[in-house]
Structures are given as structure tokens and as C-alpha cells.
Amino acid sequence: xxxxxxxxxxxxxxxxxxxxxxxxxxxxxxxxxxxxxxxxxxxxxxxxxxxxxxxxxxxxxxxxxxxxxxxxxxxxxxxxxxxxxxxxxxxxxxxxxxxxxxxxxxxxxxxx
Amino acid sequence: xxxxxxxxxxxxxxxxxxxxxxxxxxxxxxxxxxxxxxxxxxxxxxxxxxxxxxxxxxxxxxxxxxxxxxxxxxxxxxxxxxxxxxxxxxxxxxxxxxxxxxxxxxxxxxxx
Numbered sequence: 001x002x003x004x005x006x007x008x009x010x011x012x013x014x015x016x017x018x019x020x021x022x023x024x025x026x027x028x029x030x031x032x033x034x035x036x037x038x039x040x041x042x043x044x045x046x047x048x049x050x051x052x053x054x055x056x057x058x059x060x061x062x063x064x065x066x067x068x069x070x071x072x073x074x075x076x077x078x079x080x081x082x083x084x085x086x087x088x089x090x091x092x093x094x095x096x097x098x099x100x101x102x103x104x105x106x107x108x109x110x111x112x
Numbered sequence: 113x114x115x116x117x118x119x120x121x122x123x124x125x126x127x128x129x130x131x132x133x134x135x136x137x138x139x140x141x142x143x144x145x146x147x148x149x150x151x152x153x154x155x156x157x158x159x160x161x162x163x164x165x166x167x168x169x170x171x172x173x174x175x176x177x178x179x180x181x182x183x184x185x186x187x188x189x190x191x192x193x194x195x196x197x198x199x200x201x202x203x204x205x206x207x208x209x210x211x212x213x214x215x216x217x218x219x220x221x222x223x224x
Contacts, residue, residue: 004154032211043203043215044155088154090213098143098210099168102154 001026004091006103014111019076021106023089026070032092033065033072038105039085048074079110114138116216118204124222125194133189133219137206144187145205145213146179155203161187162210194223 005024013019021035032051036044050056050063050072062075072091076083086105093099117136125131137144143162147155157171163184172178176194181187191198199222205213 034212043217046212046214049212090154092211096168098160098162098207099157100145100213101157102147104152104154 002103003027003101004089004103006087006089006106008104009107010109011106012109012111013079015079015081017079017110019079019083019108019110021074021076021087021089021108022071023073023091023103024071025089025091025101027091027093028067028070029094030067030070030091031094031097033063034090034092034100035061035063035072035074036088036090036102037085038088044088076108079108081110081112084109116204116206116214118202118216118219120219121217122220122222124224127195127223128193130190130192131194131221133191133202133204133221135187135189135204135206135216137185137187137204138208138214141206141208141214142184143207143210143213144181145207146187146189147203147205149201149203149218158189191221194221196223199223 035048038044048063056063060077064073088105089103090100145160146158149155159169161181176192179189201218203218205215207213
């Protein structure tokens with residue numbers, strides 16, 4: 001079992017729809033959670049961080065964290081074709097707070 | 113301000129040669145990370161530094177790989193006696209807080 005798991009996709013949604021991306025992790029003591037967006041051929045770009053249970057909203061993006069169930073999700077409202085990218089989930093553990101473990105990403109395609 | 117820079121952007125080397133990859137972090141960022149990313153996968157942790165101290169090198173694949181950050185700023189990842197399996201994208205990231213990371217453009221290493 002990988003430490004951080006994501007559905008590889010591809011996930012396809014129509015323009016204007018809500019895209020829902022999910023991530024599960026194995027280290028119950030994990031403290032910090034991040035979503036990065038990576039366009040094809042580019043570097044990962046941080047879009048959201050979340051540290052406590054519940055929802056965190058930033059514009060069209062909402063990150064949701066449930067530590068009891070060990071999952072974190074990213075919702076993208078009013079999806080745009082420019083949101084088409086691979087979304088990487090990253091988790092920092094408790095014992096080594098500075099080390100991020102990444103999932104392999106979910107590829108999202110938003111169709112006009 | 114300037115982001116994370118990496119050099120060279122592309123490196124082609126022959127098997128058995130040593131290579132040095134350079135990372136210049138965002139000014140003032142305490143933490144610096146090295147990752148390796150294969151196509152279709154998330155970044156794989158190699159090592160990270162806080163200031164000049166190497167905090168975790170558990171991800172370095174073997175003793176041919178080493179990294180340093182002698183003055184707490186620029187870092188060098190060195191691969192000795194390169195092998196074809198070392199071919200990958202090597203990414204550097206920096207962070208002000210040991211949490212949110214900002215990635216450089218990467219160095220594409222090809223070992224022939």
C-alpha cells in the first residue's frame with residue numbers, strides 16, 4: 001500500500017461543473033496536507049494547504065480534511081478548461097514534519 | 113521576486129560520469145528539498161535541508177547520490193558514476209516554513 005493514494009484518472013468534467021479529487025493516506029499521525037497542480041511539462045504549483053479537520057475555501061477551490069478517515073479532498077467549482085492538469089496530493093507526517101510524501105496525482109480534464 | 117532556479121535545465125551525460133545539479137532557492141527560504149519525478153508519477157522525496165543541515169536523506173537511492181547546502185542557500189545534488197536508471201527529472205523546492213513548497217523548473221537528466 002502506498003503512503004499517499006490517489007485515483008490516477010483521468011477525471012473528465014464539463015466546463016462549469018464541480019470536480020472532486022480525493023486522496024487517502026496511511027500515516028494516521030500526519031499533520032499537514034497540500035494540493036499541488038501540475039500542468040503537462042511544468043513543475044508542481046501549490047494551490048491549497050490544510051492543517052485541521054473541516055473545509056478550507058480559497059476562491060473556486062475547497063480543500064476538505066477528515067483525519068479520522070484519513071482522507072483529504074479538493075473540490076474545484078465552476079471548472080474551467082484552464083483547470084485541466086494533474087493534481088498532486090502531498091502529506092507531511094508527524095515524526096518528520098518537514099518531509100512531504102506525494103501521491104501520483106489525478107489527471108483532470110475539463111471539456112468546453 | 114525571483115523563484116527557485118535550477119541549473120542546468122537539461123543535462124546529457126555518459127554512463128559512469130559524475131554530474132552536479134544546482135538549486136538556488138527563493139531568497140530567505142529556510143528549507144530546501146530535492147525530489148526525483150518519473151513520468152506519470154508524483155515527486156519522489158530524496159533529501160531536505162533546514163539551513164545548511166541535512167535533516168533527512170532517507171530518500172537518496174544509494175551512496176552514489178549526495179547533496180550539500182554548505183552556506184544554507186544554494187544546494188548541489190551530486191550523482192557519481194551515473195547509470196541509465198538515474199535518468200529522470202530532478203526537482204528542487206524551497207520553503208519558508210518547512211510546509212508549503214515552491215518548486216523550481218527542474219533538471220532533466222539523461223544518462224546515455
